[in-house]
Amino acid sequence: MHVNLRESWSLGSVRVPTRVVLAPMAGVSVQAFRRQGRRFGAGLVCSEMVSCAGIEHRNERTLGYLRVAADEHPLAIQIFGSDPHVMAEAARMVEAAGADVVDINFGCPVRKVTKTGAGATLLDDPDRAAGIVAAVAAAVSVPVSVKMRRGLENESRACLEVGPRLVDSGAQCLTLHPRSARQMYTGSADHSLTAELVSLVDVPVIGSGDVTSQARAKAILGETGASAVMVGRAAQGNPWALREILLGGEGRPSREEVVAELVLFMRETVRELGERRAGGFLKKFYGWYLGRGRFPRPFKQELVQLEIVSEVEARLFREVPGARFVLQRIETQQPVVDEVLLDEMPISIYGGG
Numbered sequence: 387m388h389v390n391l392r393e394s395w396s397l398g399s400v401r402v403p404t405r406v407v408l409a410p411m412a413g414v415s416v417q418a419f420r421r422q423g424r425r426f427g428a429g430l431v432c433s434e435m436v437s438c439a440g441i442e443h444r445n446e447r448t449l450g451y452l453r454v455a456a457d458e459h460p461l462a463i464q465i466f467g468s469d470p471h472v473m474a475e476a477a478r479m480v481e482a483a484g485a486d487v488v489d490i491n492f493g494c495p496v497r498k499v500t501k502t503g504a505g506a507t508l509l510d511d512p513d514r515a516a517g518i519v520a521a522v523a524a525a526v527s528v529p530v531s532v533k534m535r536r537g538l539e540n541e542s543r544a545c546l547e548v549g550p551r552l553v554d555s556g557a558q559c560l561t562l563h564p565r566s567a568r569q570m571y572t573g574s575a576d577h578s579l580t581a582e583l584v585s586l587v588d589v590p591v592i593g594s595g596d597v598t599s600q601a602r603a604k605a606i607l608g609e610t611g612a613s614a615v616m617v618g619r620a621a622q623g624n625p626w627a628l629r630e631i632l633l634g635g636e637g638r639p640s641r642e643e644v645v646a647e648l649v650l651f652m653r654e655t656v657r658e659l660g661e662r663r664a665g666g667f668l669k670k671f672y673g674w675y676l677g678r679g680r681f682p683r684p685f686k687q688e689l690v691q692l693e694i695v696s697e698v699e700a701r702l703f704r705e706v707p708g709a710r711f712v713l714q715r716i717e718t719q720q721p722v723v724d725e726v727l728l729d730e731m732p733i734s735i736y737g738g739g
């Protein structure tokens with residue numbers, strides 16, 4: 387079957403320019419990550435999961451998630467919670483903030499979330515899950531999508547029962563990460579379930595899980611009939627994976643490109659989270675960008691020891707002076723965004739789906 391990843395598709399009324407979607411990842415999907423993902427060809431980007439209770443209480447940290455830049459669109463903002471009324475109210479705010487799609491999280495396996503009746507637990511409570519989708523769909527005029535796992539337990543097929551009900555309740559797109567919640571991130575994603583889900587619903591389905599190359603993306607789209615693939619871990623500190631998946635080719639960046647993208651990411655993250663919060667947040671990204679055989683391990687370790695982001699930047703430029711020119715080129719091509727400083731970093735929960 388011929389698969390063109392650069393084809394556009396429709397998520398309800400929203401036109402998505404490519405079949406590659408950047409995954410929502412708690413503690414990762416900051417605005418810098420999403421803007422970069424769009425630049426490297428993701429047709430749709432997502433915020434990390436945002437607590438609907440946090441939105442309802444106008445928690446300052448949570449509201450930090452609702453800042454949308456002009457060059458992020460189309461953007462899905464993902465919310466999680468268990469109360470249909472609170473979720474509907476949160477969805478209204480998400481729409482007002484400028485999201486093109488409201489995404490609902492029924493996939494988070496982390497206990498801190500599931501014990502509140504949110505995330506993947508809702509796959510075991512189809513009535514409530516359907517009630518949440520119906521309430522959210524009635525509250526907003528943008529399309530509503532749902533991201534879910536296969537079910538709670540290994541071998542569960544709950545997604546195949548719940549999915550069609552969610553569509554009947556108003557979901558205009560379903561994303562399936564076909565691992566169980568119990569599996570967390572072990573084993574592999576069983577995309578035969580994605581194919582079954584596609585055959586059961588008449589809305590687009592996005593396949594999530596283990597998409598790391600163009601060959602894998604094409605195989606999943608071809609074998610399942612999904613409308614798009616979602617890329618998560620492969621894109622951490624590695625936007626070139628998106629380009630490779632979309633365009634093929636080697637996808638291997640030069641050292642100058644790696645440092646330029648990392649420095650741009652650091653600057654934008656400092657602007658978004660503030661210097662203090664960004665310092666800690668960024669440490670995992672140093673390893674992700676500079677790993678994969680791109681730089682020697684001691685160099686990464688040296689950077690992680692530095693406490694101030696501007697020191698890391700200076701050290702990076704000392705190592706790769708030519709990166710300044712690459713950065714200048716990227717910056718001149720990027721639209722300027724409003725500079726808003728947030729004191730508090732958003733709540734992050736590792737492994738939200």
Ligand SMILES: Cc1cc2nc3c(=O)[nH]c(=O)nc-3n(C[C@H](O)[C@H](O)[C@H](O)COP(=O)(O)O)c2cc1C
Nearest residue numbers: 409410411412435563595596617618619737738739
């Ligand atoms: C660090 C991390 C955070 C995540 N946070 C979220 C989240 O907030 N919401 C969500 O729906 N999925 C979340 N996920 C799941 C991913 O969106 C994706 O479905 C999963 O990682 C499988 O795709 P991959 O193999 O491409 O990484 C997270 C995954 C990781 C690794």
